[in-house]
Amino acid sequence: MKKNNKISAFEEKEGIHLTDVSNEASIAKIKNFRKRQPSVASLIQGIRDGDKTALSRAITLVESKNKTHLVQANQIIEACIADKKNTLRIGITGVPGVGKSTFIEVLGKYLTNQGKKVAVLAVDPTSSLSKGSILGDKTRMEVLVRDENAFIRPSPSEDSLGGVARKTRESIILCEAAHFDVILIETVGVGQSETAVHGMVDFFLLLKLAGAGDELQGIKRGIMEMTDTIVINKADGKNKQAANLAKIEFTRALHFYPPKENGWVPKVLQCSALENEGISEVWQTILNFKDATADAIYDKRKYQNKFWLLQTIEDNLKMQFYEDTAIQQQLEQLTTLVMNAKVSPFVAAEQLLALHQKKLK
Template identity: 50%
Template sequence: MSNSFNQDQSARRFKKRTKALQPITDLVEGVRSGNRRDLARAITLIESNSQDHFQHGQELLKELTPYTGSSIRIGITGVPGAGKSTFIETFGESLCEQGYKVAVLAVDPSSTVTGGSILGDKTRMENLSRNQNAFVRPSPSGGVLGGVHRKTRETMLLCEAAGYDIILVETVGVGQSEVIVRGMVDFFMLLVITGAGDELQGMKKGIMELADLIVVNKADGANLPAAQKTRREYKSILHFLQPATKGWETQAVTCSSLHGQGIGDIWETITRFEKNTKDSGAFVERRKTQTKEWLHSMISDRVLNSFFQNPDIKNNFPDIESEVIAGNKTASQAVEALMSLYQK
């Protein structure tokens, strides 16, 4: 009985592994045909921290790379309460109605600490999730082998290979997430709300300098005059900030995600940005710079992972760390000792 049970367990594990490692040709064909289930499977494959899955995923990406790069990548962030989810759903549905295919990814680099919300984005964007021209997926973060740097970028590439024309990347976390997403998109949008006096005092100059467009949301009803005033205040301060993109003047506009007002104008602004930057060469130059930065971040992540997975480091690190905390070693001495172990 016990032997039979163990054989059944082994068979199930083997079946599970072979199912996870779906043949590359099948996945390539499924992703290229726009099959959302195969796209989800492909993304799950590159999310995995398993070394087998990692190699399999890289083979898949190699096959799909010739079909990537043709989308417009748009980053979206916003202050708390700015209505990002409502905006993305309204914006995404508007684009789908025009015949575009839209993928929405949500990035939360802090989720390794907080746990994140895996189903939150689909819950908040129910209508867009059901649209056949849309694909909504929380993007993984943290972990080994690259974290958000690798996984979100590779998820974008898979979506492009699946034929999605527009990739919307929403930052869920705060602080570093804006910088990370700015480094992987073509156009970066900052959503704000009325009360610009308080907003501007609390808004970090650095985040505003990342934006190609500032959108004052909830510009409707009795709030419309205040929203227009907020837009003017942002517009005035933008003159004193460094533009996010060479040759493009960051703009401030209003919109109502609830009523769809101003959504079309925002898309016109983005298409104008795309044309201007492609004509000037800034678009291609940014993509090249991002690819170089991606390479550097991948090297850093792999080396860091290799360091902490080294058996000698694992065995000795706790004791060396304790010596530093106790004041028996300086941090520099600890690093030298650890590097000597690693270089063996």
């Protein structure tokens, strides 16, 4: 057909040709694929055998929005949750460009070389696979991704932080049941995601670059209190001097934050992930933390479990309220009145709660 050749809508069209796909071989292939959809029991067994394909499939069920998948996912989680866990859950945060991927890859390789099994997960509520999540771009961890003892999984493509957090926490349980010793959880630090990651790890690591001037400028509120260790990355070549100054500055800064309940004094380290320098010191610090806080880690996990129970309840109660269409109409209007001091926030709240109550009944 020539370019710009117009065809009338009344013109007779060709029929649709059947393609050759409905042959015996194709049918057998599809049937075979269907048969291979594994049962819950076989997935659980696969996870316990350390089979990465089974682990991957189970996480896919956890991440699915399909109700049947969710029932299956819950069955798998329930089976795996009580498995013994002498593991380390490490949260890693830092702004884009700080070198998180390289750092995680080098730390991961360092650990697999010691015979450890390492899982890498991510919490990044704004990204999906295609939207430039660091872990989504798997090619950036080319070496680790081919490592038999490593398992890398990008952030679930879910809009809400609550959803991503839940799926990541359940993935941790599955990875641990599959005998992964160290779980590295990355976050790019969008919104409240550091708090979510802090609420699911034993150790929280902040990756920084040596800056020029006030080192605290780029740090969000609350991060310094959460951090167990600051690692200044790219401390190599001409950055070395700035990294030394940054180390002094951060060490001083940490001194001005209230002490941690578990007695741990946060450390400041330097490394060059690119040059593979300082990684063993980072790992040694994490081991020192584990030794120093010993039982505190398991207590912390207990309280993290409780936190997620209550957090999930409260998030859902709020969601039910704010997704109530009757509420939405009134809320916007009342918020404006409340903000401009025309209506008391407490009176407005009472009105909205009464409306929601009526709807539920």
